[in-house]
Amino acid sequence: MAALSPDFERTPHPPDSFVDLSGPMTITTAHDDAGDAEALKRLERFGGLKLREELTKLFLQEAPERIASGHAALAAGDVAGIRTMAHALKSSAGQMGARRVQAICERIESAEPPQNFASALSELDTELSRYRSWLTTAFPRPESP
Numbered sequence: 001m002a003a004l005s006p007d008f009e010r011t012p013h014p015p016d017s018f019v020d021l022s023g024p025m026t027i028t029t030a031h032d033d034a035g036d037a038e039a040l041k042r043l044e045r046f047g048g049l050k051l052r053e054e055l056t057k058l059f060l061q062e063a064p065e066r067i068a069s070g071h072a073a074l075a076a077g078d079v080a081g082i083r084t085m086a087h088a089l090k091s092s093a094g095q096m097g098a099r100r101v102q103a104i105c106e107r108i109e110s111a112e113p114p115q116n117f118a119s120a121l122s123e124l125d126t127e128l129s130r131y132r133s134w135l136t137t138a139f140p141r142p143e144s145p
Helices: 037-075 079-096 099-110 117-138
Strands: none
Touching: 037 079, 037 117, 079 099, 079 117, 099 117
16 A cells, blocks of 8 residues: 655645545546556547547557467467567557556566466456456447437
């Protein structure tokens, strides 16, 4: 848990900044373990909604292909190929706010053999699926008329 700043107790909080805990609630956070909404909002501020949507679509198309190339490299015994895949995916995952995908890629890229690459690639598959689900909750698509 993060430490509170020394000014926390002295910082005034307007009454409307508190959450009503008396009834049912849904918590939406900008950052959770599957994704970081702030990363996607940065993309949107930089290039607009269209850029964010295009990059999201591209990431969701290319990430599974990259992970599949990691599985193929593993089958061939190509550790360098696995690390190359992890390096490329790490960068795009970071830009897209897929923080756990990024963290797994960092682990694959920096760890010394022997490493259980099969397990790490399986984790990537799982975390990419979690990220995709998180996206549908954090950034729901408007319904078509």
